[in-house]
Amino acid sequence: MPLLARWYLLLATSIFLPLLVDMGGFGTEGVYLISKLVFCLAVFGALYRFMRVLPPSIGRLGDMSFGVFFVHQYVIAAMERAQHKLPLIRPTGVVAFLFAALAVTAVSLGIVRLVQLVAKHHSRQLVGA
Numbered sequence: 001m002p003l004l005a006r007w008y009l010l011l012a013t014s015i016f017l018p019l020l021v022d023m024g025g026f027g028t029e030g031v032y033l034i035s036k037l038v039f040c041l042a043v044f045g046a047l048y049r050f051m052r053v054l055p056p057s058i059g060r061l062g063d064m065s066f067g068v069f070f071v072h073q074y075v076i077a078a079m080e081r082a083q084h085k086l087p088l089i090r091p092t093g094v095v096a097f098l099f100a101a102l103a104v105t106a107v108s109l110g111i112v113r114l115v116q117l118v119a120k121h122h123s124r125q126l127v128g129a
Contacts, residue, residue: 011042067112067127068105075107 013035047054079100083090091099116123 011039011046013038013042061109064109064112064116067115067123068108070128071111072104072108075104075111079104079107 090096112123112127115127119126
């Protein structure tokens, strides 16, 4: 059985490896990098495993992902500026991170889709999608 077919083991490793290293008190950036690489392999394995049952919208997200790569940094910068100007409570932790990641992704996808609708065939030159 190929390594990517065991995607669930890779996923578990990518999640628990940094936790175990942090508990030992010797966490380094290298461990996090390796964990991210293992997580990517797990996602590839899961996508390969369930490729036949994925909805077509996943393919559309894949087409827009290159544009999201270019736009997301601007969205993050804008959200950080807005966060400093608005007197809101700043939540922390895993839930806050997941919410922020989903918000950045959703706004980035919206911007890329808007550019695609407005610029039509020239959108690849503007946002890469």
